Amino acid sequence: MxxxxxxxxxxxxxxxxxxxxxxxxxxxxxxxxxxxxxxxxxxxxxxxxxxxxxxxxxxxxxxxxxxxxxxxxxxxxxxxxxxxxxxxxxxxxxxxxxxxxxxxxxxxxxxxxxxxxxxxxxxxxxxxxxxxxxxxxxxxxxxxxxxxxxxxxxxxxxxxxxxxxxxxxxxxxxxxxxxxxxxxxxxxxxxxxxxxxxxxxxxxxxxxxxxxxxxxxxxxxxxxxxxxxxLPQYYEPDWIHTALVKTSKIKSRAKYYFNTVEGMTGEKMHLIDTVIIDDLSQIKEGNFYNKNIVYLGNQIVKQPITDRFFWSSQNKMKYILDSRNDEEVTELNIPTILCEWDGYMDEMFFLSELKRSFYQDNYHVYTVSFHVESVLYGLEYIPEEALKEEYESALDYFFYRQTYCKQNVALLLGLSPDIMPHSERLQEKADLRVIFEKQEYNYQVSFFCEDIITEQILLQEVGFESIQIIFQKIKEILGGNINE
Known part of the structure; x- marks a missing residue:
């Protein structure tokens, strides 16, 4: 002993x-x-x-x-x-x-x-x-x-x-x-x-x-x-200190919330705690069984492949469904903000910086992306599957409990073109829609409340300064509906 x-x-x-x-x-x-x-x-x-x-x-x-x-x-x-x-x-x-x-x-x-x-x-x-x-x-x-x-x-x-x-x-x-x-x-x-x-x-x-x-x-x-x-062990991939990133996902201008290493070899394995992959065969090839794993791919994982932390999109979907309770869902008493774009947008950068703008003004906003790589940037990931009509009440309850327990003052969601066909219900319930339309040399940004355009602005690019402008417009439009 x-x-x-x-x-x-x-x-x-x-x-x-x-x-x-x-x-x-x-x-x-x-x-x-x-x-x-x-x-x-x-x-x-x-x-x-x-x-x-x-x-x-x-x-x-x-x-x-x-x-x-x-x-x-x-x-x-x-x-x-x-x-x-x-x-x-x-x-x-x-x-x-x-x-x-x-x-x-x-x-x-x-x-x-x-x-x-x-x-x-x-x-x-x-x-x-x-x-x-x-x-x-x-x-x-x-x-x-x-x-x-x-x-x-x-x-x-x-x-x-x-x-x-x-x-x-x-x-x-x-x-x-x-x-x-x-x-x-x-x-x-x-x-x-x-x-x-x-x-x-x-x-x-x-x-x-x-x-x-x-x-x-x-x-x-x-x-x-x-x-x-x-209690059931459903967790977010928030444990990463240093990771080896082996994924083909497009890298954003936004920074990962953790450290990374490059050119991993066997003698450097002690430097990492996590491997991030989108192909399960990479685990066997790299002998990563004794590391935490974040899996960004679409394959169904039917059995544990590591004794350490393992996260995948199916874990998150199960998390959403299992957190459902029989009690009636209370309506969100915080505003819902949708940010929508009709073409390419560096979504991780945009959402991360908009979240940061809220944060720096002492607003805690639950910031959602429907793309799995968002978990690498400290954003809240929701699987696209959760938007199906059959999961409507489960997702509503999940948002209600999460935003309550985390003391959020608003729900912010990013909607890319591939998500748009499944987002009609979200658009109907939104308190504010911020819509980006790509033009030849700039972006036209329209702010909709109750299907009425309250304001429009033109931006040459979506960078740090322009995101701060968008944040200020959101604050002005919602006014007292965002409570500190």
Whole structure:
């Protein structure tokens, strides 16, 4: 049995309440420096980190615990402290991180995602609590994290099904002995996470590799014994840190959300975590079985072809259909914006930059493309098949739940000429249609509300400046219908 080192990144741990001493007590300063934490934890009334440590110790007494303080005594802290905290863990041979914290703010997703993927590739396993709200939180929702919530009536199984990116639900009730007094811990996702951390740490003492795939494979068979409920594992390809891209898809001016390598050879395989392909034969040819795979082709994949993350368009279609609930779909209470073009458009660039314009003005917009390569640019991909009449209610519900859980203020969709024949229903329901018509030397852009042209402009090209102009026009036309 090997030793497992666990870091509790939180608001500190009162060592006197543990049965075994901490291996390290670290404080991360506002400047990102790591020091010995000599704060008097007896004076801290909010015992968040301490309770997390006690739960882990209760269910895994052999744990070797360290405290890395990034939050103040009230549980507040700077996102910038997470990077030095994780780097410290890596440098001190920590294998597992318990994060009973996170953010529901959309602007925090990108930096947290990059950080998680960077350290996952280097061998750190993160177990994170979901927010105690109904909203997507980071990092718990990310694929490279084991996201945890309580299994209760308030935080029910359907709420988390395919919407919040959570892996497991843990029992609600926790009892601890604090100085010979029995304490019942309040229902909270924060305290569900250390319970899972303890069980996973125990598993890791007997497996060769501490990684998310091995852990989940070994935890699933014993889940019922510990009151754990596993949720369906539908995930977006958000895990990529560095990829080898072997696809014939047209490359956009837009940047991938991840790093890439060129001229891959056998000795460089350790540099990548993911291979992106559109031909399944490439897996065998390149011996990519032990890598994460994003498959952009059209073949039906009937069985797993890797023990790691595998994503394809059929995964996404299943995700949409399985997230459907019997309850009546509530109409979207956010505006729907369609951007349509009659000829070639660098769709990934246009949608990425328009999304960025919204983002920079503090608007979180759910930005959709119907082309599979959009997943490489951090856009929301919807298979063209989902536009069929038979899937109408499923797609409506998917949009409703996704935009609610991600706190989006608008739904933005790109429609290329090949999608147009199947988009009549979307056009009918749109609050605003932005239509691009390619002319000899420019683009005519028409803005339609309720089938009436409210404005027309001419653009010589669709570049950074012109996309900003389009964004401002959308804001002017929709006015107060976009709520911050």
């Amino acid at each position: 090997k030793n497992i080192k666990i870091a509790i990144i939180d608001n500190g741990v009162n060592e006197s309440l543990l049965k075994s001493p901490l291996e390290h007590k670290i404080l991360v300063s506002n400047e990102g420096e790591c020091f010995f934490d000599n704060d008097n934890m007896e004076q801290v009334s909010f015992m968040h980190g301490t309770i997390c440590a006690m739960i882990i110790e209760k269910y895994f007494p052999e744990s070797i615990l360290s405290s890395v303080k990034v939050l103040n005594e009230n549980g507040k802290g700077l996102l910038s402290k997470l990077h030095p905290a994780m780097e410290w863990c890596l440098q001190h041979q920590i294998q597992i991180i318990n994060l009973s914290l996170g953010s529901t703010y959309f602007e925090d997703k990108e930096p947290i995602q990059k950080l998680i993927n960077q350290y996952a590739m280097q061998g750190l396993l993160v177990i994170a609590a979901n927010s105690n709200s109904e909203y997507v939180s980071y990092p718990a929702s990310l694929s490279n994290v084991i996201g945890v919530a309580t299994d209760s009536k308030k935080y029910n199984r359907f709420t988390y099904k395919g919407n919040l990116g959570i892996n497991v639900l843990a029992p609600v009730k926790q009892e601890l002995m604090i100085r010979e007094e029995k304490i019942i811990i309040q229902q909270s996702n924060s305290y569900a996470a250390p319970y899972i951390t303890a069980l996973i740490s125990r598993i890791c003492t007997n497996i060769s590799s501490v990684n998310i795939h091995e852990v989940i494979k070994n935890l699933q068979p014993i889940a019922k014994n510990y009151g754990i409920f596993f």
